[in-house]
Amino acid sequence: MTTLRALVGCLCLAAPAAAAEPPPVFAPKAEIVWSDASTNLLGAPSLDGRFLSFVDPATGDLAAYEIATGHRRRLTRNQPDAKTFAYFSTVSPDSRRVAYAWFNERKFYELRLIDASGGESKLLYSNPEIGFVQPCDFSPDGRQILTLFFRKDNVSQIALVSAEDGSVQVLKTLSWFYPKRISFSPDGRYILYDSIVSRDSAARDILLLRADGSAETKLIDDEANDIFPVWAPDGAHIIFASNRSGDMDLFLQDFANGEAVGQPRPIARSLGRALPMGVTRDGLYYYGLRAGGSDVYVSGFSDDGVAGQPERVGRTTVSRSTAPAWSPDGKNLAYLTQLGTENYGQESRGIVIWSLADRTERLALPQMAFVSQLEYSPDGQQLLASGSDGKGRAGLFQVRVDDGSTRPLVSEHGGDPRGFEGVWSADGELVYYLNGSGAMHRYALADRRDEELFAPESGATLHSLARSPDGAKLAFAQRPGDAASGDALIVYEIAGGERRELMRLRNAPLSGVEWARDGRNLWVSAPAAPAPKLWKVPLNGEAPREIPWTAAREGGIRLSPDGRRVAYSANDQHSEVWTLRDWLPKSAAAEPQP
Secondary structure, three states: OHHHHOOOOOOOOOOOOOOOOOOOOOOOEEEEEEOOOOOOOOOOEOOOOOEEEEEOOOOOOEEEEEOOOOOEEEOOOOOOOOOOEEEEEEEOOOOOEEEEEEEOOOOOEEEEEEEOOOOOOEEEEOOOOOOEEEEEEEOOOOOEEEEEEEOOOOOEEEEEEEOOOOOEEEEEEOOOOOOOOEEEOOOOOEEEEEEEOOOOOOOEEEEEEEOOOOOEEEEEOOOOOEEEEEEOOOOOEEEEEEOOOOOOEEEEEEEEOOEEEEEEEEEEOOOOOEEEEEEOOOOOEEEEEEEOOEEEEEEEEEOOEEEEEEEEOOOOOOOEEEEEEEOOOOOEEEEEEEEOOOOOOOOEEEEEEEEOOOOOEEEEOOOOOEEEEEEEOOOOOEEEEEEEOOOOEEEEEEEEOOOOOEEEEEEEEOOOOOOOEEEEOOOOOEEEEEOOOOOEEEEEOOOOOEEEEEOOOOOOEEEEEEEOOOOOEEEEEEEOOOHHHOOEEEEEEOOOOOEEEEEEOOOOOOOEEEEOOOOOEEEEEEOOOOOOEEEEEEOOOOOOEEEOOOOOOEEEEEEOOOOOEEEEEEEOOEEEEEEEEOOOOHHHHHOOOO
């Protein structure tokens, strides 16, 4: 389920300090509820506080975590090795049903409903033009599901989907952006959501929409970033996150007669990368935390492996860096850093240019919604960026190193947000890439000519694409439809189209391929415990040789142009589920609205 794992992570940015707020009048208590290898934040608590919905990372199934006992049970039964999986979910007010998104065989999300005890699911909504659906909340009577649509034409919509027959009522169209949180008021009259203020700012305000879509007002208007609004059980308070104090804190806003009353009060400070998951009927606020981080390291390197102590790169980007790429002269590293506030799925990423000589960093902001990989052009002036833009396109983009200006090279609407894997030709005039269907393509920058070189075997996928130093060969891994067969390492002669298998891992995946600078060997990575594996694989048919590697590493290695240094990422990010109690006046928590 690498697709699922790739869809999570992020960071909250700070804002300039604002005027002091009134001190909190309560003493909220935070307690950890769940933290292990299967913890994820793609669900919600049941209102009765019995369970959390979540996605089983091993199978992609919708599942339930019993809070009292820690027992996990699958609600759906995904097929082994299927490319389908559950995603976001929310629980009905009576805690008996779960609405969830399901990524289907046709590569788009549909809305489904299932009993909280499991069994057969009910398909409510399926539309290939709506590439993504996110069930956010139920109406208080349980008859409608408040759902976010993200259409393939780059339009997002707030909609109500009938839990009985799947009929749809669109309440609000939001163009290219989408809310980070949408929730129904306990009396069913209003809907809260956060929205971007303008195209020139990432800051958000909180808006109040009538449940029939007839009118809308700005409820919380501030220069800061105000996000994640959630109703209290009494309907008279709203809890939201804001960086108005210089960090991302939680605030409580009184509400009456369709208006905010007084000023918001801080109730919890500096929670970190927090995600609201929901509030139970007795007033427990559930939230997730992204703990740990990801960093880029550089070390000396030889045929025997890492030489010397690895050095972490970056100054202001510690614990949020990944995907390094060497400049052609070996003087700089480009890598990705997390930006913005947590948005559940794909996080916004910027590009950092790190100078190894003077240890300085410079930030470039591509006009992209998400970036997954980078590669320098041979002249060092451009970056080939894999990812997606804010217009619904996913693929490969060309980013200028000096100013971050961006233009799409090859893309498709509604594709995987991580985009295509691609590499430059040795002269920088061509790009070789793997498209959304897994076929190998060649794209000419001069005349925009795009041609397919070959398609993988039936059911197989290609990944970890790398070009030889002389530009005559490509190397990549081929993953068969039968995952038990293991990934194969393939070398492809560009001129003649010949393909040779050099190595196959039995019952295991490859996680990275890199050419040795002599062009006669490949460095091949694979995940393993307690440390990842690394092999040196000769092209002449000699047996691969395993190289000792003890440091933590995520994915493959990136070799410097002179072959004497190696860059790689190390990631210890994980998810935790917490609760916050005693954040409401006692009367408010004890007297929920029906």
